[in-house]
Amino acid sequence: DVKVTQSSRYLVKRTGEKVFLECVQDMDHENMFWYRQDPGLGLRLIYFSYDVKMKEKGDIPEGYSVSREKKERFSLILESASTNQTSMYLCATDSLRTGGSGYTFGSGTRLTVV
Amino acid sequence: GQQLNQSPQSMFIQEGEDVSMNCTSSSIFNTWLWYKQDPGEGPVLLIALYKAGELTSNGRLTAQFGITRKDSFLNISASIPSDVGIYFCAGRVLYSGGGADGLTFGKGTHLIIQP
Numbered sequence: 098d099v100k101v102t103q104s105s106r107y108l109v110k111r112t113g114e115k116v117f118l119e120c121v122q123d124m125d126h127e128n129m130f131w132y133r134q135d136p137g138l139g140l141r142l143i144y145f146s147y148d149v150k151m152k153e154k155g156d157i158p159e160g161y162s163v164s165r166e167k168k169e170r171f172s173l174i175l176e177s178a179s180t181n182q183t184s185m186y187l188c189a190t191d192s193l194r195t196g197g198s199g200y201t202f203g204s205g206t207r208l209t210v211v
Numbered sequence: 212g213q214q215l216n217q218s219p220q221s222m223f224i225q226e227g228e229d230v231s232m233n234c235t236s237s238s239i240f241n242t243w244l245w246y247k248q249d250p251g252e253g254p255v256l257l258i259a260l261y262k263a264g265e266l267t268s269n270g271r272l273t274a275q276f277g278i279t280r281k282d283s284f285l286n287i288s289a290s291i292p293s294d295v296g297i298y299f300c301a302g303r304v305l306y307s308g309g310g311a312d313g314l315t316f317g318k319g320t321h322l323i324i325q326p
Binding site: 145 | 214220242244246251252253254255256259299301303305309310311313314316317318319
C-alpha cells in the first residue's frame with residue numbers, strides 16, 4: 098500500500114511566520130497534490146505537481162508556494178502565515194500506472210495561525 | 212474549479228438505520244469514487260466505479276455508477292457508530308491513451324450517528 102506521510106499532525110504558528118508543510122510518499126507516484134479543507138467548503142486544491150521541479154496552480158494558490166525537488170517529497174510553503182490560513186491541509190498522491198483509481202491521502206496537518 | 216453537487220450536506224441518524232447519499236454533475240465522468248474521512252484523518256478510498264450502471268459493494272456499503280454517467284449513489288446499510296465521518300464523492304475522466312483529468316470532489320456528507 099502507498100504510504101503518504103505528512104510531517105506534522107498539528108501545528109501552531111504566529112502571523113507572519115514562514116511555514117513549511119512536508120509530504121513524503123513511498124511508492125514512486127508521479128502526481129502529488131496539496132488541498133486545504135474547511136467546514137462547508139470541501140476540499141480545495143492549492144497546488145499540484147506532475148513531476149520533479151514541476152508545479153501547477155490549483156484553485157486557491159494565493160499566499161502559498163510549493164517545492165518538489167525530489168519525486169517523493171512535495172512541500173507546501175506559506176510565505177507569511179495569516180489567520181485565514183488556519184485550516185486542515187491534506188497531501189495526496191496519484192499514479193496513472195495504477196489505473197487511475199484515485200488519490201491516496203495523508204493523515205493531514207491541522208494548522209492554526211494565531 | 213468545478214465541484215460536484217453532493218447531498219445531503221449532513222445526516223443525523225439512529226444506529227441501525229440505512230443511509231443514502233448521492234452526487235450529481237453537469238458533466239460526464241467515466242470513473243466515480245467514494246471516500247470516507249474519519250475525524251482527524253485523511254480520506255480513505257471506499258469504492259471505485261468504472262462503468263455506467265455498475266453496482267459495487269464493500270461490506271455494508273453499496274455504490275452505483277449512474278446510467279447517465281453524471282451521478283453516483285452510496286448506500287450504507289444498518290449503520291454502526293464507526294460509520295461516523297465525512298463521505299466524499301469524486302469523479303474523474305480517464306483517457307484511453309493513458310492520461311486522466313484530476314479528481315473533482317463533492318463537498319462531502321457529514322454522517323452523525325446517535326446511539
